[in-house]
Amino acid sequence: MSDSTRIFGIRAVIEAIDSGKNIDKIYLQKDLSGSLIKELGQKINKGDYNISYVPVEKLNKLSKGNHQGVVATISPIAFQSIEEIVEKAFSLTSNPLFLLLDQLTDVRNFGAIIRTAECCGVNGIIIPEKGGAPLNADAVKTSAGAAFSVPLCKVNHIKDALFYLQASQVQLIAATEKTNTSVYDLDLKKPTAIVMGNEAKGVSNSILKTVDYKAKLPLLGKIESLNVSVACGAILYEVVRQRISPEM
Structure with a gap:
C-alpha cells in the first residue's frame, strides 16, 4: 500500500465518501465513539463498503499520522459494472x-x-x-x-x-x-x-x-x-x- 492510495482520519474519510472516491477498504478501530465517528458510521451504512474492525496497532502500521482510529484505501483503478x-x-x-x-x-x-x-x-x-x-x-x-x-x-x-x-x-x-x-x-x-x-x-x-x-x-x-x-x-x-x- 502506498501513501497515494491511503487516507487517514475521520474527517478525511468522510470527505472521500462525499466526493465519490473509489474506496476499496476502510479499517476502523474497535469501540470508537463520538459524533464524528457516528457520522462516518451513518455514511458507511448507506453505502456498501469493505470494512475491517482492527486493533489500534494495525492502524498505527498503516498510518504515520494521527489516524483517529480510521484508515481507508483508495483503489487506483475504476471498476465497471x-x-x-x-x-x-x-x-x-x-x-x-x-x-x-x-x-x-x-x-x-x-x-x-x-x-x-x-x-x-x-x-x-x-x-x-x-x-x-x-x-x-x-x-x-x-x-x-x-x-x-x-x-x-x-x-x-x-x-x-x-x-x-x-x-x-x-x-x-x-x-x-x-x-x-x-x-x-x-x-x-x-x-x-x-x-x-x-x-x-x-x-x-x-x-x-x-x-x-x-x-x-x-x-x-x-x-x-x-x-x-x-x-x-x-x-x-x-x-x-x-x-x-x-x-x-
Whole structure:
C-alpha cells in the first residue's frame, strides 16, 4: 500500500465518501465513539463498503499520522459494472472469457492473476465487494500494469454475477479438487467464466452448486494443491491452447 492510495482520519474519510472516491477498504478501530465517528458510521451504512474492525496497532502500521482510529484505501483503478463488462466482451468476440475470484485474500496472488489474465485475453475479472483482496498499490505493481488494461468489476455477491453470466449464455467452470473431471476434458472454446477460490478454502460450496462444471488440474506429486495464481495460469492457458489450436 502506498501513501497515494491511503487516507487517514475521520474527517478525511468522510470527505472521500462525499466526493465519490473509489474506496476499496476502510479499517476502523474497535469501540470508537463520538459524533464524528457516528457520522462516518451513518455514511458507511448507506453505502456498501469493505470494512475491517482492527486493533489500534494495525492502524498505527498503516498510518504515520494521527489516524483517529480510521484508515481507508483508495483503489487506483475504476471498476465497471457486470453489465458493462459482459456487453463489451460480446461486442468484441463471440466467445468471451471471464474470471471470477471467490474471496481471494492475498494481494500479490491477485496482482499475479491479473497479469496472467491480461496475457490470456480475459475480457473481465469479477471480484466480490467485500471479503476479497484489495486492489491496492501492491496488487497493481504485481500485475505489472495489467490492472489498467483488464476490465475489473465488483459485485455484491459472486453468485449474482454467476446468474447474470448464465443468463448471458456463458458456461461456468469452478476450479476445485472436489471433482473427477479434468480441465483438459472440457470444451473451453465456448463463452466461459472460470471461478478461482480462496487460497485456503477454495471455491465456496454454494458456488460449486451453482456452476455448470467443476474441473481440476492433475497433480502428480505429493503436494495436494497448487498456489491459486499458478493454478489459474495453467487453466487460462488451457483455454488459450484450445482456442488457438487448429485441430481443436
